[in-house]
Amino acid sequence: MGAVILRGGRVLGDEAADIRLTAEGRIAAIRPTGTDTAPVPCIDIDGLVVLPAFVDLHTHLREPGSEDSETIASGTRAAAAGGFSDVFAMANSRPVTDTPDRVSWIARTAARVGAARVHPVGAITTNLEGTSPAPLAAMAKTGARMFSDDGRCVDDADILRRALLAARTSGTVIAQHAQCRHLAGQGQVNAGPAAERTGLTPWPHVAEETVVARDVILAGESGGRLHVCHVSTAGTVGIVRWAKNNGWPVTAEVAPHHLLLTDDLASDANPLYKVNPPLRSATDVKVLRSALRDGTIDAVATDHAPHTSRSKAADWCHAPFGMLGLEAALSVVAEVLRRDGAPDWPRIAQVMSHQPARIGSLDTAGRPLTAHEPATFTLVDPQADWQVDPLDLHSLSHNTPFTARVFHNRVKATVVDGHVTHDAAGLLRTTTDEESPR
Numbered sequence: 329m330g331a332v333i334l335r336g337g338r339v340l341g342d343e344a345a346d347i348r349l350t351a352e353g354r355i356a357a358i359r360p361t362g363t364d365t366a367p368v369p370c371i372d373i374d375g376l377v378v379l380p381a382f383v384d385l386h387t388h389l390r391e392p393g394s395e396d397s398e399t400i401a402s403g404t405r406a407a408a409a410g411g412f413s414d415v416f417a418m419a420n421s422r423p424v425t426d427t428p429d430r431v432s433w434i435a436r437t438a439a440r441v442g443a444a445r446v447h448p449v450g451a452i453t454t455n456l457e458g459t460s461p462a463p464l465a466a467m468a469k470t471g472a473r474m475f476s477d478d479g480r481c482v483d484d485a486d487i488l489r490r491a492l493l494a495a496r497t498s499g500t501v502i503a504q505h506a507q508c509r510h511l512a513g514q515g516q517v518n519a520g521p522a523a524e525r526t527g528l529t530p531w532p533h534v535a536e537e538t539v540v541a542r543d544v545i546l547a548g549e550s551g552g553r554l555h556v557c558h559v560s561t562a563g564t565v566g567i568v569r570w571a572k573n574n575g576w577p578v579t580a581e582v583a584p585h586h587l588l589l590t591d592d593l594a595s596d597a598n599p600l601y602k603v604n605p606p607l608r609s610a611t612d613v614k615v616l617r618s619a620l621r622d623g624t625i626d627a628v629a630t631d632h633a634p635h636t637s638r639s640k641a642a643d644w645c646h647a648p649f650g651m652l653g654l655e656a657a658l659s660v661v662a663e664v665l666r667r668d669g670a671p672d673w674p675r676i677a678q679v680m681s682h683q684p685a686r687i688g689s690l691d692t693a694g695r696p697l698t699a700h701e702p703a704t705f706t707l708v709d710p711q712a713d714w715q716v717d718p719l720d721l722h723s724l725s726h727n728t729p730f731t732a733r734v735f736h737n738r739v740k741a742t743v744v745d746g747h748v749t750h751d752a753a754g755l756l757r758t759t760t761d762e763e764s765p766r
């Protein structure tokens with residue numbers, strides 16, 4: 329953007345301020361609005377909330393292997409549109425990211441085509457088969473900061489324990505998709521009324537909780553960092569709280585859909601609401617929200633899982649699990665994380681930016697919005713009233729569960745190190761940009 333003053337922005341929802349950026353993509357100063365008189369161009373962002381750009385610990389970019397549902401280019405465009413500067417790309421591509429070469433291929437490709445920074449997640453086991461450990465140390469040397477077999481659960485406790493020990497040595501983190509295959513079986517919907525009404529195979533909450541209970545014990549014993557993916561039940565929240573009270577190195581994330589939607593939606597067996605773990609009860613949703621507020625759950629992670637319209641048009645049992653998440657995440661979180669009737673912006677910055685950056689060991693993302701820090705931020709319109717239209721999204725796929733829903737907060741622009749990565753309304757265009765179109 330060059331040296332510029334953004335006039336009237338509300339940092340973390342605070343009083344309006346002048347935010348001056350340096351030509352090198354850093355924040356020069358933040359002052360009360362109208363008081364910065366530096367001789368640089370001004371852009372009016374009156375009333376927009378300024379947040380540190382978001383970090384997603386859980387994105388499925390689908391490339392390589394399923395480029396008809398998403399690519400690194402389209403998925404990172406969706407990320408930028410959702411206010412994200414950084415995403416962690418899950419390992420369950422085809423081929424699986426289970427070698428140093430594949431880790432570097434993703435990093436290289438994303439550096440070339442990505443609209444957001446991409447951090448490849450390495451697999452815990454070769455080809456996600458759960459039987460032989462992947463080369464974690466070598467992948468960590470190539471830049472993988474997180475390891476996960478997400479999509480599948482690492483059943484073997486000894487393999488998980490060894491992965492935690494390797495994570496401890498390399499300063500990385502093990503992210504587990506907790507699903508006991510013996511208890512969940514071919515589970516399709518939350519056990520309870522939704523399963524009874526549809527006749528679909530139940531996916532009981534204990535199938536998640538028993539695995540999380542085992543895993544946190546292994547984290548405590550090994551000293552390796554465990555991150556619990558997409559917490560979906562009240563019982564899991566209790567286990568994570570217990571682990572943290574014991575001082576064990578455990579963190580947890582929740583997905584936007586689990587904060588807003590309940591298993592009622594699955595009653596019609598519309599595959600748009602098919603997700604793994606499944607949508608849960610209203611009680612679970614309530615407990616997840618308060619756990620995000622009180623810090624038991626550290627972060628929001630989207631579990632952005634694009635699928636082609638064709639595959640989602642199949643009947644429930646044949647349709648794949650998963651929902652889009654990146655582009656509506658902020659809108660959902662601003663709706664559920666409130667204080668005194670308004671979005672709790674400081675807490676939102678914690679759970680969408682600072683904490684995920686810390687969990688993923690990123691030093692350049694999730695930074696505070698203060699002088700000398702990188703100009704990496706997201707502008708949110710708190711009076712947007714936007715209706716989600718799947719055809720307007722940047723993702724190649726359209727499987728959002730929020731179609732036609734109206735949200736009041738919307739990401740308007742994203743800036744990473746002073747570079748505009750999303751600006752649909754042209755808010756951040758200066759006159760010089762207009763004179764020299766690229």
Ligand SMILES: [Zn+2]
Pocket residue numbers: 478479480505557558604605
């Ligand atoms: Zn998962």
